[in-house]
Amino acid sequence: VETGGEVIAAGAERLATIGSYRMPGVASAVQLIRFDSEGIAVSAGSACSSGSLKPSHVLKAMGLDDKAAGEVIRVSIGRETNEAEIGRFLAVWREIARGKAAA
Known part of the structure; x- marks a missing residue:
């Protein structure tokens, strides 16, 4: 995946x-907050652990x-x-990856 994901x-x-x-180096919680701030709903972990961090x-x-x-x-x-x-999701995913690289 081009983002390092x-x-x-x-x-x-x-x-x-x-x-x-998976975005190595970026916790699920950080990703959830970032996607949520953009109005994109994603989950952490697997369906079996939905609602848990x-x-x-x-x-x-x-x-x-x-x-x-x-x-x-997890994305559905x-x-x-x-x-x-889908394009919006990918754009935010790339922003997260760029932020990770800049950190």
């Missing part, structure tokens, strides 16, 4: 409309350590999600 389970069979993404036991079972699991957000794309909204 990582697609979790990129090679696994999964739903195309739900993905987990503790590292997901599912992500840990997939081999991520606590730090890495704590840098993951609905049937009404349009290209402009």
Whole structure:
């Protein structure tokens, strides 16, 4: 991923409309706040740990350590999600990555 981010389970069979993404060096909580400030709803961790900022036991079972699991957000794309909204998500994702690089 051009931002330095990582697609979790990129090679696994999964739903195309739900993905987990890791931005190394940026805590999930920081990402959630940034996306929320832009009106973009994302979640931390896995669906099994929704509503919790503790590292997901599912992500840990997939081999991520606590730090890495704590840098993951989950994104869902609905049937009404349009290209402009996806573009906005990607723009904010890039801003987060640039902010990380500048820190």
